[in-house]
Amino acid sequence: MIVVGTRRAAFAVVAGMAALVAVPDIAQADDAVAAFPSRFVRLVVGQAPGGTTDVIARAMATRLSERWKQNVIVENMAGASGNLGAQNVARAEPDGYTLLMTYEGSQAMNPHVLPTTAFDAVKDFSPIATVARAGFLLIASPKTGIEDFATLVKRARAAPATLTYGSAGAGSANHLIGEMLQSKAGIRLRHVPYRGAPQATTDLIAGQIDLAVVSIPSIMGQVAAGTVRALAVTSAERSSALPDVPTAAEAGVAGFAVTPWWGILAPAKADPALVRKIADDINAILAEDSIKATFGKLGAEVFVTTSAQFGELMAEDVRKWGVTVKEIGLK
The missing domain is CATH 3.40.190.10 (Periplasmic binding protein-like II)
Known part of the structure; x- marks a missing residue:
């Protein structure tokens, strides 16, 4: 009995020491989130300058820079239909200082048409927030x-x-x-x-x-x-920016409707508290009339989701586009 008690006491001491060690780590993590961002943030775009992903990224980067009082630098890494930029972010530290502006095409379609992808489009990222959608x-x-x-x-x-x-x-x-x-x-x-x-x-x-x-x-x-x-x-309804242009369905392609989304991701395993902070700031910007007007002039609309909803959306769209690719026989 004495031996058992001694072991229990020893375990208690070790557990207590581990807890003491963990407290500073937790405190440091909380401090890092509270201070974020303390330096510039990279917003990687996997498409060429001038495209929609780039234009939306620059609009958001400007507003995030103003809100965070730190530069948000858009970095174009075009190649492999967006996979080059996505791979760069997937391999980055999950500290919030490297983010990806992506869209449905890169994240949900690529896995089915580019089989050599060196990352998982869902598992290797932390979804933060959707930003916009457009036909x-x-x-x-x-x-x-x-x-x-x-x-x-x-x-x-x-x-x-x-x-x-x-x-x-x-x-x-x-x-x-x-x-x-x-x-x-x-x-x-x-x-x-x-x-x-x-x-x-x-x-x-x-x-x-x-x-x-x-x-x-x-x-x-x-x-x-x-x-x-x-x-x-391609959208189900006519674009408010191009009201005289018919939808594909109206033009004779019955039931055709595709309206891709754009959103921001962080590398996998990002601190949930950090993800919430960035998502809250993004969604606060999306609630502003000025950004709605900016997107509207581009023919896009603001698209707001929670991080959890964004994750579910990505997973479902990966599944959906896999079915579509098989149906049309695209390889």
Whole structure:
């Protein structure tokens, strides 16, 4: 009995010492969260400058810099349809000083069309908050003479795989949406992948390609200037920024509706308290009329979720797009 008591006492002493050691660690973690950010923050974008992800990231970076009194620096790391930037963030320290501005295409579609992905799109990140959502737009070069979606379908069926369409790269959201449109409309186009949507748009305006699938925020200026022709939006409802452009469903592709989201992630295992702090600041910005107006002019809308809801959304969209990729036979 004496031995047992001695062991219990020893265990109690060890447990007490461990608790004493843990208290400073917890206190330091709390202090780090309270002080965040104490230096500049990197906001990595896996797409090229000028695209929607970049534009939304810069709008948020400006407001976060003002709120945090620290610089939030947008860093473009384009490549592999957004995977290059995502991989960089997945491997970073989960201290909040390296964040990822991503979108549904990179996070939910890539795992099914880019099988060599070196990270898990869900497990290797801590979801912080969604930011915006916006439809995509099918556009034509004025040099094609294609005035509307019906004309496109007629010409594409008369000469299959002759008309070309550009995207932000193989496996990008632009590419996948383009393949879905073809499948649903019963036509065949020839895909021309680019490093980013801005490059595809440049070649379309020059007449090097016939069509392109681009996000609405990235193309508003060119639509207004008349250098591209808008044929159809991918969302279920018409865009408030382009009220005269029909939806794909209205144009004849029954039931077609795709409205991708944009959001901010941290590396996996980020402190939950830190995630809440960043999410609260992001959602406070999204509640401001000024950011709603900024996004509205781009053809996007504010999209607010909790971190938990964002995590559930990502997981569900990864599953959903896996089914879609199989249905259209895209590899």
